[in-house]
Amino acid sequence: MKNTLKNKDISQTPFRRDVLKIFNSHKNAIPLSVIEQELSSYNRVTLYRTIKSFIEKNIIHEIVISGEESKYALSKENKDTPYQQHIHFKCRSCNILFCSELDKAITISLEKHKIERLDIQAFGICNKCNIS
Amino acid sequence: MKNTLKNKDISQTPFRRDVLKIFNSHKNAIPLSVIEQELSSYNRVTLYRTIKSFIEKNIIHEIVISGEESKYALSKENKDTPYQQHIHFKCRSCNILFCSELDKAITISLEKHKIERLDIQAFGICNKCNIS
DNA sequence: CAGTATTTGCAACGATGTTACATGTAAAAT
DNA sequence: ATTTTACATGTAACATCGTTGCAAATACTG
Structure with missing residues (x-):
């Protein structure tokens, strides 16, 4: 089942759909730079805000490793399923x-x-x- | 035993000693902002370079947690003792x-x-x- | 003590991320 | 379907963070 913006308490906009599409097309965690490459055009500020709200809504999560660019990956768990290690x-x-x-x-x-x-x-x- | 700059293949300077002293006076991991507060005066660039070389020489290590300021703590292990989880x-x-x-x-x-x-x-x- | 290598301070720069505000768009209400 | 309202977006400006080049100062070596 594809991840969608529905039932996530977040309004659907073309830009958010595009970003989510990119996450859905990657099995693995990706950094901002990859998202930027794959968007035909984007606004830096909007992208930052999109990432931030996706994290708040638990659509994605951030993975930081010392000395590396932060990466982001779709979250499997949501409010309905309990936290899994x-x-x-x-x-x-x-x-x-x-x-x-x-x-x-x-x-x-x-x-x-x-x-x-x-x-x-x-x-x-x-x-x-x-x-x- | 206090952590020192000796036998670490790094030259001893007053500034580095001051920074190391701060690490030695804290049991826990500290962010840059705490180091800055405790130094009577400092140069931003020099502090960045000091932290970087301390990490390279394995005197300290960086701990990053998503959404938080990086923190630094003295490393117990060195080249002589094997890596401990x-x-x-x-x-x-x-x-x-x-x-x-x-x-x-x-x-x-x-x-x-x-x-x-x-x-x-x-x-x-x-x-x-x-x-x- | 002299010579060399490294470190420091400064200024400038680039990258990253945020904010204020005006405009545009999605969702809700009528 | 149209209006209303709340939220999202784009722009510009700004703040923060971290790096680089270079000259001067300091630590290490012989």
Whole structure:
């Protein structure tokens, strides 16, 4: 099922549809620069605002890695489905960055601190790069 | 044992000593703005370059969390000690951010992808905030 | 102490992201 | 379907962040 702007409490505009279309056409997380390349024309300010409202509406989420350009990926979870632990995997060979759900949830305990949520980033070599 | 600039392949200057002193006086990760406040005077460019070289020499590391100012913390590991999994904990009440080592290493498998390193960020309520 | 390599401060620049405001457009109301 | 209203967009200006080139100062080497 395609991600749409409907039922997201956000008004539908041509620009937002174009941006969402780009996210739907990418399996993996993409940086702003890719979105800019794929838009025939755009306004910098509007794009920033679109990204910001998509994040607020939980349509996408931001993935930041130290020293790298932020990337964005469609969020699978929404208000109806509970939070699922998911991991971001980054391949150091092809630089691809994608999200994946964890089969078994990870539990970490940290002394007397109460952990409510975990963000996990994994770095390594992806399937494809491992073969070739 | 205090962290020093010796044996780090980096020349010692008053400014670097001042910055390092600030890191040594904080148990937790701090943003640039805190360093700036605690330096009686400083040059913006020099501070950026100092932070960058401290990161390169693995004296400190950067912790980035989506939507927040980057923070920096002293690195415990250096070239002599092997990489240890460590976790960043952020308290959503007092906003403190600190690093902690994991007693037992976490293993995650992701289909056919080869994971070499994990970064884990935990969010919740810290010990102190939990009590009060 | 002299020579060399590195660091610093300054000025200028470029990239990134935000704000105010006028205009345009989508959604809601009639 | 038309009006009304709320929200989204484009523009310009601005603020912040981080970098670069260069000259002067300082730390390290012999």
